[in-house]
Amino acid sequence: MALAATCLFRFGYPSCKPNPPAGAWCYCNPRTTAGNGVLEINRSSWSSTAAARAETVAGAGRRQDKKDEDECASYLVPERLEVLREMEPWVEEHVLPLLKPVEESWQPSDMLPDPAALGSDGFHAACLDLRVGAAGVPDELLVCLVANMVTEEALPTYPSGLNRLEVVRDATGADATAWARWIRGWSAEENRHGDVLNRYMHLSGRFDMREVERTVQRLIHDGMSFPGPVTSPFHGFVYVTFQERATAIAHGNTARLVGARGAGDATLSRICGTIAADEKRHEVAYTRIMGKLFEADPDAAVRAMAYLMRHRIDMPTAFINDGRHSGRNFYDRFIAIAQQAGTYTISDYRGILEHLIRQWGVEELAAGLSGEGRHARDYLCALPSKIKRMEEVVLERAVKAKNKPTPIPINWIFDRTISVILP
Ligand SMILES: [Fe+2]
Numbered sequence: 001m002a003l004a005a006t007c008l009f010r011f012g013y014p015s016c017k018p019n020p021p022a023g024a025w026c027y028c029n030p031r032t033t034a035g036n037g038v039l040e041i042n043r044s045s046w047s048s049t050a051a052a053r054a055e056t057v058a059g060a061g062r063r064q065d066k067k068d069e070d071e072c073a074s075y076l077v078p079e080r081l082e083v084l085r086e087m088e089p090w091v092e093e094h095v096l097p098l099l100k101p102v103e104e105s106w107q108p109s110d111m112l113p114d115p116a117a118l119g120s121d122g123f124h125a126a127c128l129d130l131r132v133g134a135a136g137v138p139d140e141l142l143v144c145l146v147a148n149m150v151t152e153e154a155l156p157t158y159p160s161g162l163n164r165l166e167v168v169r170d171a172t173g174a175d176a177t178a179w180a181r182w183i184r185g186w187s188a189e190e191n192r193h194g195d196v197l198n199r200y201m202h203l204s205g206r207f208d209m210r211e212v213e214r215t216v217q218r219l220i221h222d223g224m225s226f227p228g229p230v231t232s233p234f235h236g237f238v239y240v241t242f243q244e245r246a247t248a249i250a251h252g253n254t255a256r257l258v259g260a261r262g263a264g265d266a267t268l269s270r271i272c273g274t275i276a277a278d279e280k281r282h283e284v285a286y287t288r289i290m291g292k293l294f295e296a297d298p299d300a301a302v303r304a305m306a307y308l309m310r311h312r313i314d315m316p317t318a319f320i321n322d323g324r325h326s327g328r329n330f331y332d333r334f335i336a337i338a339q340q341a342g343t344y345t346i347s348d349y350r351g352i353l354e355h356l357i358r359q360w361g362v363e364e365l366a367a368g369l370s371g372e373g374r375h376a377r378d379y380l381c382a383l384p385s386k387i388k389r390m391e392e393v394v395l396e397r398a399v400k401a402k403n404k405p406t407p408i409p410i411n412w413i414f415d416r417t418i419s420v421i422l423p
């Protein structure tokens with residue numbers, strides 16, 4: 001899983017939600033001519049107009065909510081779920097082999113000083129080497145690394161999500177279905193990601209580990225929000241595919257930025273690169289699963305993808321919190337830091353969407369599409385260029401605001417500040 005940017009939404013990317021921003025109608029000020037009752041008449045007229053508009057908006061909101069409910073329910077009808085049951089032998093053959101056997105898997109100990117192998121003096125010397133490498137990593141990359149690590153450490157939340165999906169779920173915790181074995185095998189591979197990052201951070205001496213640990217506990221406690229119907233495998237697999245690719249990109253970018261041509265920390269670069277390779281493998285698995293669903297039920301698949309994109313893909317760490325900010329306040333700041341550091345950017349977000357549109361042949365979909373399906377396809381195909389325009393707006397704003405970065409103290413790095421241009 002990834003901490004991926006929803007930054008474009010912070011810059012006002014339109015959602016399909018009909019609700020306007022609070023107070024939007026107040027832009028239409030009533031005339032203030034006084035003395036002849038016009039004011040009252042106009043105010044009354046304005047109020048009733050505003051009330052009528054508000055009623056219209058509320059009505060549209062209710063209609064949209066009902067439409068969403070109907071849309072979600074349509075994914076849970078038996079015939080649609082049957083596709084998932086029929087896919088099980090295919091999952092056995094084409095998805096499970098993408099997991100690596102434990103005997104062939106890397107472990108955190110392979111990438112960090114091992115006291116059992118090195119002995120006391122050797123371990124001490126290796127730790128000092130590690131700390132020398134870590135000393136050159138700039139603060140904004142340290143902050144991004146913490147967010148990546150916290151995202152990985154919140155792992156218990158993610159299999160819980162997959163285990164809510166109809167048909168796919170591991171109902172007993174030890175089901176023998178191919179779907180259940182995939183979920184457990186995938187979780188087991190993911191578990192090493194948080195472990196190795198956590199251990200590196202501990203040894204590097206560059207982090208206030210107690211604050212980081214508190215952030216992990218908070219995030220697991222607070223959970224995550226999912227933008228679609230939580231039991232629909234169609235929506236679940238679109239989301240996870242997006243996430244795995246985003247994670248691969250975020251860890252890959254971090255590996256590059258901290259590596260030999262960047263900050264010069266070879267150990268950290270190797271760790272992040274190894275995790276990125278795992279995420280790529282997971283991405284392939286989920287892309288295949290979703291590709292199969294696109295083949296079997298293109299209308300349902302394309303509508304699910306459009307639904308998620310319209311309702312905004314909020315990433316699993318949207319609730320990340322350093323204990324000092326409320327709500328999404330901290331997440332929004334972190335998104336700006338990741339954009340500035342280059343670990344995950346709006347361009348990456350657009351690139352993922354473009355990639356998935358290509359992978360699943362969304363543009364070419366025609367047969368078997370309902371009117372809603374064709375709408376969804378057209379919406380998705382037009383979305384990357386809309387995002388591209390948003391990127392340009394963001395860049396323009398960044399250029400204009402260049403002289404006004406906001407210093408943000410981060411307790412993960414002992415309250416040192418990151419200067420970042422906030423949207
Ligand atoms: Fe991971």
Ligand SMILES: [Fe+2]
Nearest residue numbers: 001244279282
């Ligand atoms: Fe992964």
